[in-house]
Amino acid sequence: MEVLVTGAASDLGQQLAAVLGREHRVRLFDERQFPVPARADSRQGSLLAAEDVWQAVRGVQAVVHTAVPPAGVPAAGLGREQALLEWYARGTHVLMQACVDAGVRRCVYLSTLELFRAYPDDVYISEQWRPLPPPQMEILGPYLGELVCREFAADYRIGVTVLRLGRLEYEETVAPDAPDLLWLDPRDAAQACALALRADLSQEVHSARRWRVLHICAQHPDGKYLIQRAREIGYAPVHNYAAVWGGERG
Amino acid sequence: MAKKKVLLLGAAGLVAPHITAGLERHFELRLADIQPHPGGREQLHVDIGCYEQVLAAARGMDAIFNFTVNRGHPVLSFTVNVLGAYHVLRAAVELGIRRIVHTGPQSVIGAYQHDFDVDDPPPRPGAGYYGITKHLSNELCRVFARAHDLQIVCFLFNGLRARPEGPIRGEDFPAFTVVWEDLVEACRLAVEADARAIAGGFQILNLHSHQGHGKYLLDKAARVLGFRPLEPVERLYRRRVG
Numbered sequence: 001m002e003v004l005v006t007g008a009a010s011d012l013g014q015q016l017a018a019v020l021g022r023e024h025r026v027r028l029f030d031e032r033q034f035p036v037p038a039r040a041d042s043r044q045g046s047l048l049a050a051e052d053v054w055q056a057v058r059g060v061q062a063v064v065h066t067a068v069p070p071a072g073v074p075a076a077g078l079g080r081e082q083a084l085l086e087w088y089a090r091g092t093h094v095l096m097q098a099c100v101d102a103g104v105r106r107c108v109y110l111s112t113l114e115l116f117r118a119y120p121d122d123v124y125i126s127e128q129w130r131p132l133p134p135p136q137m138e139i140l141g142p143y144l145g146e147l148v149c150r151e152f153a154a155d156y157r158i159g160v161t162v163l164r165l166g167r168l169e170y171e172e173t174v175a176p177d178a179p180d181l182l183w184l185d186p187r188d189a190a191q192a193c194a195l196a197l198r199a200d201l202s203q204e205v206h207s208a209r210r211w212r213v214l215h216i217c218a219q220h221p222d223g224k225y226l227i228q229r230a231r232e233i234g235y236a237p238v239h240n241y242a243a244v245w246g247g248e249r250g
Numbered sequence: 251m252a253k254k255k256v257l258l259l260g261a262a263g264l265v266a267p268h269i270t271a272g273l274e275r276h277f278e279l280r281l282a283d284i285q286p287h288p289g290g291r292e293q294l295h296v297d298i299g300c301y302e303q304v305l306a307a308a309r310g311m312d313a314i315f316n317f318t319v320n321r322g323h324p325v326l327s328f329t330v331n332v333l334g335a336y337h338v339l340r341a342a343v344e345l346g347i348r349r350i351v352h353t354g355p356q357s358v359i360g361a362y363q364h365d366f367d368v369d370d371p372p373p374r375p376g377a378g379y380y381g382i383t384k385h386l387s388n389e390l391c392r393v394f395a396r397a398h399d400l401q402i403v404c405f406l407f408n409g410l411r412a413r414p415e416g417p418i419r420g421e422d423f424p425a426f427t428v429v430w431e432d433l434v435e436a437c438r439l440a441v442e443a444d445a446r447a448i449a450g451g452f453q454i455l456n457l458h459s460h461q462g463h464g465k466y467l468l469d470k471a472a473r474v475l476g477f478r479p480l481e482p483v484e485r486l487y488r489r490r491v492g
Contacts, residue, residue, distance in 0.1 A: 050324070078301060078340075085336055089386055090328040096377070135339075135397045144332075144386050151377040151385070 001106075002027060003197065004056055006047065006095065007066030009034035012110070012168060012186050016064060019190035020197070029056040031070040046070070047091035050098070057098040062106035064193050065095055067142050081137045088141030089148065096152040104158060105202035108193055109149045111142040111164045113182050113215060113225055121181065126226045127213045146213075153211040159201025160210065165189050166217030166225065171239035181224045184217045185239030192216045195233045220245055253278040254441060257308050259298060259338065260317030262287040265353070265410055265433075272434030273315075277441065282307045283318075298334035305341040313349040313441050314338055319384075327379035335387035339394040351440045352391050352404040354384035356426050356456065358466070359408060369456070369467040388454060395451030403440040403448060403475070405433070405457045413459075414486045423460040423487050432459045432479050439475040447474055459483045 001024045007013045008028030017037050020026050027041040028034065036042045045052025047070070057063065069087050074080040092109075099107055115131035117139075123129075133140040146162050153160040166184030174183065192214070201210045214230040217223070218240045227235065254277050260266050261281035267288050273279055281293035296303045298318045308314055316338050320330035335352065342350055361374035373388070375381030391402045408426030410433065428436075436457055455471040462484035471477040 081336075081340075082301070082333060085333060086328060089332050089383075090325070093328070093377075093379075093382065094324075100377075132396070133393055135393050140390075140393055144389060147386060147389060148377075148382060151375060151382050154374065155377045 001025070001061040001197070002059060003062045003064060004029055004060040005064045005066065006030070006056075007068035007070075008042070009071070010066060010068040012066050012068055012189060015186045015190040016066065016193055019187070019194055020064070023194060024062075024197070027056065027060055031072060047087060047095060050094050053094050053098045054101070057095070057102045057104060060102070060104060062108070062197050063095070063099055063104055064108045064110070064197070065092065065145075066110050067092070067145055068110075069141075084137035084141045085144075088137065088145045092145040092148040096149055096158075100152060100156045100158055105200055106197055107149065107158060107160045108196045109145060109160060109162045110189075110193070111146050111162050112139060113164045113166045113184075113217060114139045115143055115164065116225070117182070119224075121224050123224065124226050125215070125224055127215055127229055150211055153201075154207040157202045158210065159199070159204070160212075161196040161199070161201070162211075162213045163189075163192050163196060163216050163230075164213065165192075171241055174241060174244065176244045179241070179244050181220060182217055183241055185237070188218065188235075188237040188239055189216060191238070192230060192235050195235055199233070254312040255280065255310060256313045256315055256441065257282060257311045258315045258317065259283070259296065259304075259307070259334075260315075260319065261291070261293050263317055263319065266315075266317045267291075268410070268412070268430045269434050269437070272431065273437060276434075276438045277313075280307065280311065298337060299329040301337045301340065304334075304337040305344060308338075308341045308345055308347060311345070311347055313351070314342060314347060315351045315353075315437060317353055319353075319380075321380040322378075324379060327383045331380075331383035332386045332390070335390050339390060339398075339400070342400060343394065343398045348400055348445070349441055350391070350400060350402045351437055352387065352402055354388060354404060354406055355380060356406045356408045356466070357381055357385060359426060366463075366465050367467060368465060370454075370470050373454075392450075392452045400451050401443075401445050401448040402452045403443070404452070404454045405436055405440075406454060407433075407457045413481070413483060416486070418487050419489075421487065423462075423483055425460075425463060426456070426458045426466050427460070428457045429459045429479075429483060431481075432477075433457065435480055436471070436475065436477050439477055443475050449474075460487075462487075 166182040262283035282296035357373035357375035375385035
């Protein structure tokens with residue numbers, strides 16, 4: 001397949017380019033310039049510009065929307081919140097509309113497990129729990145993007161997999177004195193994306209089956225965030241922070 | 251007792267001018283819109299896409315009615331319906347205003363148009379600009395209400411109109427349509443309701459004026475606010491028998 005990856009200039013985007021490039025032709029998209037691997041294609045443009053997005057989407061069979069906001073977003077304050085809100089809400093709508101118009105059948109949307117941070121640590125969080133986003137757009141924005149994707153999956157023949165990712169930290173460089181149950185190595189995140197792309201949900205007759213949500217993080221010995229459903233598509237995290245979690249077993 | 255001061259955003263739109271006089275019997279209104287008022291009423295010029303203007307307009311108010319909307323524009327629908335709702339919520343938090351009345355289109359007819367007893371099902375707004383942007387604004391309300399202890403009532407409707415002045419023959423009343431007097435009454439109840447009635451700080455309520463169909467129910471609006479149509483409109487849609 002030819003797969004479009006948004007947010008390609010981000011570290012996660014680069015990981016995705018490397019991992020997805022083993023199986024697919026990869027087209028990379030971002031507002032800023034970025035390194036393009038030898039066998040990959042690239043487009044530069046804004047998610048908020050329908051023509052840019054159309055040019056990026058046409059001809060691909062699948063899209064991975066990293067939902068990593070562009071570098072040009074203000075660093076803080078009201079301007080940042082406004083820009084993120086527009087980017088996550090309208091930007092995701094622009095992308096999904098282009099996907100539908102271009103006949104894209106598979107979409108993977110990368111959201112965040114931070115939506116469940118508000119729950120106490122003594123519960124097991126699965127995909128059945130209601131997201132509790134805070135009002136900050138860093139986390140609320142990805143949730144709004146999920147809602148946009150869901151309506152497209154309901155209205156059109158496009159399959160959407162939402163991967164709610166944990167907090168991205170490389171296993172080798174993680175700060176051991178501040179362990180986080182949300183940790184996820186970006187290489188495992190890329191693995192999950194590759195697996196999610198294998199299913200074509202677009203031809204499911206019932207709209208609810210054109211949409212699925214999977215939680216993706218490292219395998220903790222007794223983790224708050226369960227990844228059983230992701231294991232059903234073959235997800236097997238390699239980087240599980242054993243040097244840190246080893247002291248917290250039982 | 252002094253009337254509560256309420257900011258009416260979207261005062262010159264398709265809905266608010268029809269209910270302004272009714273609302274003024276209960277509240278001291280501050281009218282605001284980006285377009286001229288059709289009745290020539292004095293109002294603040296407020297672009298809901300500009301936070302500073304929303305904040306200034308809301309200063310000193312006890313509550314906010316948000317009747318702003320853009321239905322079909324690919325950019326403005328997001329600016330008005332999503333960013334605008336965010337500005338209202340943020341201004342309310344900044345100014346300590348706890349009570350907001352939000353509005354939007356019903357999002358159940360598409361999915362449940364062949365059903366009955368439709369009260370409070372999960373919304374199915376669809377991917378169109380109007381439905382999805384208002385749906386996102388409702389989620390913003392839910393999140394802000396929970397985080398900042400606001401009390402927000404969102405009224406959903408499909409159509410709005412004047413109550414017929416006399417009996418109607420050979421027609422049925424359109425589903426999910428509210429008459430102006432009932433919308434005024436619902437707004438009054440939403441501002442005056444005890445905070446505990448608005449469970450979770452955010453309640454979405456169907457609003458219409460005809461209960462005879464048994465199709466879209468008003469049970470939740472009755473439970474939460476005690477709302478019932480003031481004068482059942484179905485009484486005007488009667489065949490003459492005998």
